Amino acid sequence: MNNHVEETELIIITGMSGAGKTVAIQSFEDLGFFTIDNLPPTLLPTFLKLMRDSGKSMKRVAAVMDLRGGDFFDSLVDAIDDLSKEPKVSITILFLDAENEALVSRYKESRRSHPLSPGGLVLGGIKKERDMLSDLQGRAQHIYNTSNMTPRQLKERITSDFSSKTSNVFTVNVVSFGFKHGMPIDADLVFDVRFLPNPYYIEELKPLSGLDNSVSSYVLKWQETQTLIQKLTDLLQFMIPQYKREGKAQLVIAFGCTGGQHRSVTLAEYYGKLLGKNNKVIVTHRDVKTRKE
Numbered sequence: 001m002n003n004h005v006e007e008t009e010l011i012i013i014t015g016m017s018g019a020g021k022t023v024a025i026q027s028f029e030d031l032g033f034f035t036i037d038n039l040p041p042t043l044l045p046t047f048l049k050l051m052r053d054s055g056k057s058m059k060r061v062a063a064v065m066d067l068r069g070g071d072f073f074d075s076l077v078d079a080i081d082d083l084s085k086e087p088k089v090s091i092t093i094l095f096l097d098a099e100n101e102a103l104v105s106r107y108k109e110s111r112r113s114h115p116l117s118p119g120g121l122v123l124g125g126i127k128k129e130r131d132m133l134s135d136l137q138g139r140a141q142h143i144y145n146t147s148n149m150t151p152r153q154l155k156e157r158i159t160s161d162f163s164s165k166t167s168n169v170f171t172v173n174v175v176s177f178g179f180k181h182g183m184p185i186d187a188d189l190v191f192d193v194r195f196l197p198n199p200y201y202i203e204e205l206k207p208l209s210g211l212d213n214s215v216s217s218y219v220l221k222w223q224e225t226q227t228l229i230q231k232l233t234d235l236l237q238f239m240i241p242q243y244k245r246e247g248k249a250q251l252v253i254a255f256g257c258t259g260g261q262h263r264s265v266t267l268a269e270y271y272g273k274l275l276g277k278n279n280k281v282i283v284t285h286r287d288v289k290t291r292k293e
Contacts, residue, residue, distance in 0.1 A: 007088045008048060011062040011162065012080070014136060015096030016129060017115060018106045020146045020154050021064050024096060027158040028062035039063045041076035045083060067115055067129060077136065092249065094158075095133075095140035099185065100126055102147040141249035145186040148286070160282060161250070171250040171280045172240070176210070176268035178260025178287040187254035189239075191232065191267070197222050199262040209288050210265025219266040228267075233274065240279070260287030 011033065013024050029035045039047060044063070065076055083089050098106075100123060107114060107122045114125030137143065142161060146154055161171060177184055179194070199205035199218050208215045219225055236253075243251050253271065257263035265285050272283035 007059070007090055009060045009090045010048070010083070010092070011060075012076075012091065012093045013062060013064045013096070014066050014076075014093065014140075015133065016098055016103060016126070017067065018103045019096035019098045020144075020149070020151070021066060021096055023151045023154050024094065024158060025062060025064050027155040028162070030155075031060075031159065031163055033060045033062040035062045035064075037064045039065055041065055041079040044079045048083070048089065067132070077139070080139070092142065093136070093140040094142045094144070095137050097137070097143060097145050097186065099145070099147045099182075100130075143186045145184060147185075170244050170248070171282060172275050173250060173252045174268045174272045174275070174281060174283045175252060175254040176260055176264035176285045176287070177254055177256050178258060178264070179256050180258055181260060181287050183256065184252070184254050184286065187252045188243075189251070190254045190256060192256050193228070193263045193267055194257050196225055196228070196257075196263050198258070200259070205262070209261050209285075210263065210267075210269060211285070211288070215262050216266040216269065219263050220270070229270070232271075236271070236275070240275070260285070 011028060013021055013028070015021060025035050025037055036047070044065075047063075048061070080091060080093070083091055103126050104122050114122045114129070144154065144157060149157070175184055175187065179192070183190060196219060199208075199215050202218065205212075205215050205218060210216050210219065220229075240251065255264040255267040255271075265288060268283055268285065272281050275281050
């Protein structure tokens with residue numbers, strides 16, 4: 001009799017109501033995960049044991065656990081702590097978030113009431129839910145802000161992060177953005193590069209972006225930029241190994257300028273290439289296509 005027990009990869013999908021958990025669970029199903037929606041946390045250990053005893057090959061499991069579980073949801077942290085002691089269970093928490101305005105808009109479009117404010121103001125329920133989930137969000141290895149994501153983009157992000165058979169690959173997400181469009185709330189490190197010379201005021205560079213060689217060359221030629229790169233590279237070379245040692249699955253580094261078109265894009269591209277030499281790196285330019293002049 002073979003007593004060897006293979007490790008079970010468990011993805012817990014949680015987060016704000018209306019942030020995309022339905023799309024997420026469908027995406028994991030497409031990736032070959034065994035999926036279950038609205039599983040009460042108290043039943044999680046029993047569920048995993050039943051899977052093992054069944055003899056079926058269910059080594060990758062994704063489960064949505066949210067406030068629909070009512071009082072059972074309070075036991076989620078305890079259940080995670082208990083399972084983390086299991087030698088053959090690898091747990092990853094995916095937390096889906098979105099800005100309040102985006103969540104309110106989605107509820108109005110669906111004409112649904114919030115589970116924490118049935119018949120009341122949606123925003124009140126959202127604020128209560130955010131407070132209740134703050135501790136769990138702090139435990140998450142992956143946090144997605146879906147405010148500006150389409151369902152397709154959310155699915156592509158999940159596919160990129162979870163399609164690999166190796167679940168503990170450290171990923172650096174480098175993002176460029178414009179402060180006038182708002183800061184990305186899922187960023188771990190934010191660097192304001194608005195002090196650098198601005199190509200926006202050069203007539204031939206104004207309609208271009210940091211993806212164009214002429215713009216990136218302009219931004220990178222200044223002593224201020226080179227000094228920033230020198231100091232920032234030293235900082236990141238120190239910090240990234242510390243994040244890896246802590247067990248963090250991803251790091252989101254955001255570069256911001258005024259409109260998210262020139263300086264931030266140039267720096268994001270530069271560090272995407274530099275950090276990509278030793279890490280899995282995904283570069284995203286949030287505001288290049290949305291900027292209007």
